[in-house]
Each structure stands twice: as structure tokens, then as C-alpha cells.
Amino acid sequence: MSGKVTDALKGKVKRATLAEVASAVGLAKPTVSRALNDYPDISDETKRRVRETAEAMGYVASSRARQLQKGATDAIGLVISSASVGLQAAYQSEFTSALAAALDGHGLDLLLHSVADPVTEIDTYNRLFQQGKVDGFVLMRTRRDDERIRFLTERGVPFVTQGRTDQSAEHAWIDIDSQTAFSDAVGFLAAKGHGRIAMIAGDETIYSSSLRIAGYRQGLEKAGIAFDADLVLPGDFSAASGRLGLRRLVDSTTDVTAILCANDATAMGAISQAVELGIDVPKQLSVMGYDGVRMAEMFSPPLTTLSHSAAECGERIASMIVGLVGGDAPTDHQILLPAQIIERRSTGMAANV
């Protein structure tokens, strides 16, 4: 366990400190500090000299010390639930990368935490913030009535949610207009002659799931198709739930010709199950997803989906959180982004039943 310690490695690497640079240039610490931070009240000549020696000494300011002094961390926390890994993994991973990149652009770090037990989740948020490890949070997978939001709001902790909640009026959020998207999707399918359109829903506890269903109903209404509760199957954003949903649909001998899925993973699951049962997609059955993950394009058949940009979402969130940490009112940061239909080959004209 302990191992022989190579002396060269054990000793922490010697990092130059402000004081050392200061004495090297023959100036006082604060002067050097201000020169390095480009304060206007330092002569250009001094700045140049200071920068040169600092550079030469390989000096990099300790963010630990700076943080302590400034009271900020320049890090944002993202807490993911390890329970959800692999389910909506594709989207989550695209989003996380985009977010990390975007935050980086604003000089912020992303602190990633994984929590196994949902019960300790709030605790994690609390600890992370109290310890001063992060200046704020980004929340994913918001629930209709989300405890985390109440908790953070009460304490005045800056945060942005990706997804609305019942308390949306009072916090900063960004969301995709999935309701409109699903309504449009139904219209899109109806225009292809589909009259019996099923939906495999997402995890009930996530608010967005209900919005997607609402959009589905709205789309049916617009298209003049009667809503049939039997055509809405439960799901949880996983591919497995897509497979299961499809089987149920087949078993129940409904004359469904198209299925709208809560996300791409579910759609891929549904398609793979359909194919295994000898159902041709899209000839006999059209399937549509949501999210527009990269993988969807490579699926067979390539998935028709409602796409929105994880990159843009990350970018926006980064700006929002910067604003919030800077003191903006949460209500100044609420954005609804559209999704757009990407037609590929998992959907087609309705088969004549």
C-alpha cells in the first residue's frame, strides 16, 4: 500500500510564490500583484519587468490563496446521479462536455460530483457550497416540485437549471420548448398519414416528461386526432423502456403506425425491439426520438428526431451563471430554446392498415 517513496516525487513541486517574484524584481508584493493583474496604476515599464521575471520564474498565482482572499472559487458544481448513468447517458455526456467547454471560456471550472443515493443529494449540494468549493450550481433533470431548488433558493445560492419546474417563475433556467416540439412532431407524423400515434413517455418524476406529453396531446388536438390514454406508455428515458413500450404496444393489438419517444435512447430501444419482432421501420412503423444526440444519426435506420443543441445550451448556461454569481436577479435569466425536427429514415408515410 505505502510503497517506496521516490524523494524527487514526494516533495511537492516547488512553485514560485508572489513574495519570491517580488524580491526578485526588487518590488513589494502588492505592486507585483497589481502589475500582474494589469491594474491601471502601475507603470508600463514596471508591468513589463514584472511580467518578464514572473514568466522566467514560471510563476503562476495560487488560486487557493486568491480564492481565500476573494471569497470566490470560480468553480461551478454539477451533481449527477450515478443511478441515471447509461440511461440518458448520451445526452448527458454531450451536455456535460459542452458545459465544461463553455464554462472554461468564462474562466470557470466545472466540479463534477456523482451521488449514488438520492437521499444524500441535497447534502452534497449543501456541503459543496458551504465548503466554498463552488460558487454556484447547474442542475439537470429538474423535477416538477424540486427539493433542490427550494433548498438552494432559500439559501441564496446561485444556480441555473436545465429544465423548468413548478417554481420556475423565481429561478434562473434554460429549457427546450419540448411541448411545442412534441406538438410539432405529432403534426409532422399526421401529415404523413399517421392517425394512430403512440407515445412512450419519459421518467415521470422529471417535469419535462409531462411537458412532452402535454405537447403530444396538443399536437393530436391540432391534427384532429382523438386522444387515447392507452397509447401513452410509461418509460424512463432508457432504451430498455423503449423496448418494453414497443412490446406492450404490439401485444395490445392497437393499430399504431407511429411512435413518438420521450428521447432518442427510448426511440432506439423501441426500434431495435421492433426490428427483432420483424417489424419494418419505417415501412410498417415510424419512430421518432428527441434530443438529437450524435448517435442517433448513426443508428439504423438513422433516427428522425427533435434536435436541440447541447453546445448552445451549455454556452447559454455559462453566461447565465456568470451573471448570477455577479449578482444578477435569477428572474433575468430565463430562456426557452426551440427544438427542430430532423427528418431521417426512421419515419415515413403511414402504411395502409
Added chain:
Amino acid sequence: MSGKVTDALKGKVKRATLAEVASAVGLAKPTVSRALNDYPDISDETKRRVRETAEAMGYVASSRARQLQKGATDAIGLVISSASVGLQAAYQSEFTSALAAALDGHGLDLLLHSVADPVTEIDTYNRLFQQGKVDGFVLMRTRRDDERIRFLTERGVPFVTQGRTDQSAEHAWIDIDSQTAFSDAVGFLAAKGHGRIAMIAGDETIYSSSLRIAGYRQGLEKAGIAFDADLVLPGDFSAASGRLGLRRLVDSTTDVTAILCANDATAMGAISQAVELGIDVPKQLSVMGYDGVRMAEMFSPPLTTLSHSAAECGERIASMIVGLVGGDAPTDHQILLPAQIIERRSTGMAANV
């Protein structure tokens, strides 16, 4: 942009400090500190009292201050290249989550950084460490001759790589024995009567890609099958490269009946392309992947693959990095883990050609 500032929110949340707790209990700061950290030289009675009031006051030690004092951050950095997002996204995301969870178990945070331009990559590692934001790193996707490794080693920065390199002898690493795995895979396919087995390789710059090819060759030799360079197609771990590879194979009218892919994404791409070309998998063509990503199970047909556990890998890395930061010699931490064949339905007996 600026927004009206709600006063209640602008002011940073008041956090209790050590000094406050101390004066509340009527003891000195150091005493309270030691009590909270369970030092043996503090009376149980005092500890109890201190803990009670600290709890009551909602006191949580500022890790910023503690870090400054102790010289450590308790955070590990993971730098991902935004260029690779979506390619090997599935595995990367599973691994990242697993790592975050495992580090958490050791009281470490994961600092995720995304770098767009590979040129600035080294710079990012340097800055992160110099600034004192992380105590060490985990590196993914190691290259045969990896500049990052030379850089970090020279400076004595603790790090663990996921994957070997040419310099493996001198650094801490964990890796999957992909060579043996691919050799086994060839044996597995040969046993099913396949005599013409192709391979769609991974990104050449990644060391592991060459090991996978070496395993493939080794397997052929064991099975008594002649190696044919035309059957090794270039790829880059993406589904797209799987599609492309398959098309090339079909065009070149080789009589291939089985394809081994560098990873699951490539395999899924190859299968989807095959299906589109009217090739039945597995009846006419067997396809096998590597990694054992969750999604593979839900694919159609479910993917036969070489599986290894991202969770175990994360867990091991976490222990390793803890050891390294504690002063262990890097060479004490080198682990090779096996992969195992998971037979599903993308492979079958060779068709009679």
C-alpha cells in the same frame, strides 16, 4: 445584462466561521479546530460540546482556507478533448461518472476541463496544477508517445493514465488487456467457422488501437488463419468509421464473414450500415465490438462485445491516485484488467460462402 439585484441574494450567504463557533462555545479557535477534527488531545466532553454548537450554527469548514494551509486541494483533474465528444462518448461518459463516484468515496472532487484545441492541452494541465486547483490528474486516451506524460512526469505531478504508453514502465497506469481480448475474440469467431475476419481499427494515435490490432493478429495466428492486410480498415472509434469501413469491405468484394471492431460505437456503425445495404447480421455477417457499453445491449441486434467494467476501472484509479498523492511510487500502481466476451446476437455461425 446587469439586472436588478435582489439584495437578499446579492450578499453572499453568511457562513459561520471557526472564530464564531469558538467564541460561541467560549473556547479558542485551535481548540475548536482540533475538536472538530477529532484530535486525541481534546477531552470527549469538549468535543461533544463543540460539535453540538458547530452543528447548531450550521458550521462547515471552508475548504478554501484549509487548502491554503495544507497545500492540497483534494481535487483531481480530468481533461477531455471536446473534439472527441460523441465519438467514444458512451464509454467516456460511463467512465467519467464512475470515476467521479469513486473519487467521491475517497473524499476527492473531480475537476472536469474541456479543451478544444489540442495544442493548448499541455498548457491546461500545467495551469491547473500550478494554480493549485488539483492535486493530480487522470489521463484518458493515452497515445503511444504521449507528450502529456513526459510533461507531468518531469514535474513530478501525480497522475494515473487509463491506458498504457511507451513510457508505461515509469508511470502509474491501469489498462484493459485489449490485446488478449482481441486475440480471444478472433478465436471465438474462428470457432464459429469464420475464416475471413476483418477488423475496423481505432484511432491510430491512441496506443491501445495498436494493441487491439496486435491482438487481432495474434488471434489469427493462433487460429491458423493467414493475416491479410487488406482486411484491416482504418477507423477512429466513431460510428461513422464503422459505417465507412463496412462499405469499403463490401466494395472490395472480399469474402469476409465477420468483423471485429475497435469499439462498440464502431461496431454499431458497421451494423447499421450493413443492415441498410440489406446484409443480415448475424446471418450473413457477424460483428463484434469492444467496451461493453450499456447501449450495446439495446442495439439491434444486441451487440456481442468484449466487456470490461468502467466502474471497477474508476474505483481502482481512485485508489491509485490517492496513493500517489500520498507519496507512493508510480511504479507501485500498474494494473492490467481483463475483458470478457459477452455473446449476444450480432455474431453467429459463419455462412457458407
Added chain:
DNA sequence: CTGTTAGCGCTTTCAC
């Protein structure tokens, strides 16, 4: 323009 003095919140000496 630059230097001096303080202090962020904690932990580690070292006395008592």
C-alpha cells in the same frame, strides 16, 4: 506610481 499594513479562515507549532 509604489510601499505598508491587514486580513481572508484555517491549522500547526509551541507554550502553559
Added chain:
DNA sequence: GTGAAAGCGCTAACAG
């Protein structure tokens, strides 16, 4: 067992 003093490396506030 507990307290007093010092300092981690930086920046803000005030002098000069």
C-alpha cells in the same frame, strides 16, 4: 487538555 502566536499566498485599503 487548552490557549497564544504565526503563517499558508494572495489582494484590498490606505499611505506616501
